[in-house]
Amino acid sequence: MGDNNGRRANAPETGPVRSGSPRKGTHVRALTCILTLSLVCLASTAPAIAQEGHPLKGSWIGTWGPSQNHSNDVIIIMNWDGKAITGTINPGSDEIAIKNATLNPEGWIVHLEGDAKDKSGKTITYIIDGKIENLPKKDRTVVGTWKTATENGPFKISRQ
Amino acid sequence: MKFRAVGAALTLTGLLLAVAPGMAHHEILAKFDDTKPTTLKGIVTLVDWANPHVHVFMNVSGGKELVNWAIEYESPIDLQKSGWTADSLQPGDAITVQGMAARDGSHQVWSRSTVTSAGKTVLNARAATPPPAPLSPRPTPKAPDGHPRLGSLAGADGYWAYPSATVLVQSGAKVDMDGFGLLKNVADASKVAPMQPWALGLYVNRQRRFLQDDPMYLFCKPPGGPRQFQQPYGLQFVEDRERQRIFVLLGSGNRNYRIIYNDGRGQKGQVEGDDDNPLYYGRAVGKWEGDTFVVSTTGFNEDFWFTNGGIPHTEQLKLTERFTRPDLDTLKYDLTIDDAGAFTKPWSTGWTLRWVAGEELPVHICQDNRP
Numbered sequence: 001m002g003d004n005n006g007r008r009a010n011a012p013e014t015g016p017v018r019s020g021s022p023r024k025g026t027h028v029r030a031l032t033c034i035l036t037l038s039l040v041c042l043a044s045t046a047p048a049i050a051q052e053g054h055p056l057k058g059s060w061i062g063t064w065g066p067s068q069n070h071s072n073d074v075i076i077i078m079n080w081d082g083k084a085i086t087g088t089i090n091p092g093s094d095e096i097a098i099k100n101a102t103l104n105p106e107g108w109i110v111h112l113e114g115d116a117k118d119k120s121g122k123t124i125t126y127i128i129d130g131k132i133e134n135l136p137k138k139d140r141t142v143v144g145t146w147k148t149a150t151e152n153g154p155f156k157i158s159r160q
Numbered sequence: 161m162k163f164r165a166v167g168a169a170l171t172l173t174g175l176l177l178a179v180a181p182g183m184a185h186h187e188i189l190a191k192f193d194d195t196k197p198t199t200l201k202g203i204v205t206l207v208d209w210a211n212p213h214v215h216v217f218m219n220v221s222g223g224k225e226l227v228n229w230a231i232e233y234e235s236p237i238d239l240q241k242s243g244w245t246a247d248s249l250q251p252g253d254a255i256t257v258q259g260m261a262a263r264d265g266s267h268q269v270w271s272r273s274t275v276t277s278a279g280k281t282v283l284n285a286r287a288a289t290p291p292p293a294p295l296s297p298r299p300t301p302k303a304p305d306g307h308p309r310l311g312s313l314a315g316a317d318g319y320w321a322y323p324s325a326t327v328l329v330q331s332g333a334k335v336d337m338d339g340f341g342l343l344k345n346v347a348d349a350s351k352v353a354p355m356q357p358w359a360l361g362l363y364v365n366r367q368r369r370f371l372q373d374d375p376m377y378l379f380c381k382p383p384g385g386p387r388q389f390q391q392p393y394g395l396q397f398v399e400d401r402e403r404q405r406i407f408v409l410l411g412s413g414n415r416n417y418r419i420i421y422n423d424g425r426g427q428k429g430q431v432e433g434d435d436d437n438p439l440y441y442g443r444a445v446g447k448w449e450g451d452t453f454v455v456s457t458t459g460f461n462e463d464f465w466f467t468n469g470g471i472p473h474t475e476q477l478k479l480t481e482r483f484t485r486p487d488l489d490t491l492k493y494d495l496t497i498d499d500a501g502a503f504t505k506p507w508s509t510g511w512t513l514r515w516v517a518g519e520e521l522p523v524h525i526c527q528d529n530r531p
Contacts, residue, residue, distance in 0.1 A: 105361025
């Protein structure tokens with residue numbers, strides 16, 4: 001939990017100090033406590049808000065290569081309509097529509113497929129298998145492998 | 161001997177009070193571990209009397225060095241209602257704290273009892289109880305148009321609180337969970353609501369993490385959806401009959417508000433009004449059906465938990481809420497949840513709230529993202 005760290009001051013207390021007889025040290029300690037508390041609380045807000053719905057929904061950026069047919073970087077957009085996971089790999093002129101996508105909550109196993117064309121126009125089917133890590137976090141990741149009939153490699157994307 | 165007996169009685173009383181239904185704005189077990197009982201003796205260095213939780217800082221001798229601990233308590237509202245003030249403890253006071261330690265190993269403890277060197281138990285919060293029920297039901301207040309008033313009578317204070325249920329469970333299901341929605345037995349998760357497999361898996365994950373990922377707890381995100389009617393510090397309806405809309409004001413959270421339009425507009429977003437951006441409170445339109453105010457709400461975003469306990473939802477969430485006020489002191493809230501993205505079928509539940517007459521809505525703010 002991001003908010004649980006600290007919230008304490010470590011200034012030593014040398015003896016009882018009543019609020020009715022304040023000393024400079026007390027004010028410094030009080031200020032230190034409040035500042036520490038505030039900073040830690042502010043720091044806890046650093047992570048962006050979570051996307052709390054379907055774990056695959058959203059934009060993802062990562063790496064999956066390089067290969068002779070694609071670069072090292074990959075962008076994936078995924079959506080959930082209540083029945084199917086849909087989306088696009090590398091949206092743009094060479095985008096690949098995601099098909100046969102599944103998410104198994106037993107272990108949060110992800111499977112994605114997509115058909116692309118190589119430079120000669122021949123269809124290449126990509127198969128991506130991975131696992132969601134850091135499920136509760138907005139910047140959760142999918143880590144696994146990608147493969148085609150002729151190539152394969154590691155795959156990792158992080159939700160943006 | 162007599163002193164020990166009194167001390168034991170006070171300690172027992174403190175423990176009993178400490179295990180009373182939680183009033184905090186989040187699951188205490190999300191942050192603290194009840195399998196880590198901790199006793200601390202030391203000197204108070206600071207009393208931080210602020211929302212959402214009061215903290216007392218104390219120095220505790222830890223070998224050669226003093227270690228400063230943060231002791232967490234209920235909110236200033238709850239402590240004030242229990243007779244305590246910011247001066248009940250002061251820097252320099254010697255105290256003994258019994259409680260449970262933070263899960264992350266930091267120097268923080270949730271106080272189950274705090275006892276001064278004079279043997280006085282302090283800063284223990286009494287369980288919140290609704291006002292006594294009248295001997296006979298008082299008539300439902302009516303507006304000039306004949307419909308029940310959902311809010312206060314003109315010139316009078318009052319608000320709704322003390323929900324009869326603080327968790328969301330489908331009608332007919334019997335599931336044991338605490339007031340924050342934490343299941344006693346995670347194996348009961350599938351009974352709570354007709355969740356799709358992914359939603360059930362996510363719900364179980366949240367439960368196993370003691371609800372510590374709750375965006376309302378971590379980031380002060382609004383308690384959208386039915387959760388706004390299950391908050392510990394109540395809510396208020398402000399009926400703007402001239403402009404045909406009802407504001408729902410919350411006594412907690414980030415003091416945000418929800419608007420329910422009852423001017424006949426359809427369930428369609430309007431630019432600069434209830435536009436199509438997914439919202440924490442969605443787009444709500446209501447109409448009177450006899451003495452029942454029926455509200456349809458869509459357009460929710462997915463950046464919050466719509467229930468205590470963490471049942472997931474999607475942007476497809478549609479709520480149908482039915483408000484009735486059978487007498488002055490009772491608000492009946494019935495709800496149908498329809499979200500084809502998260503559930504296998506629509507499901508329903510409901511509860512009641514009590515009218516707190518003559519009081520203004522408490523101000524309990526999770527300000528500055530303080531946990």
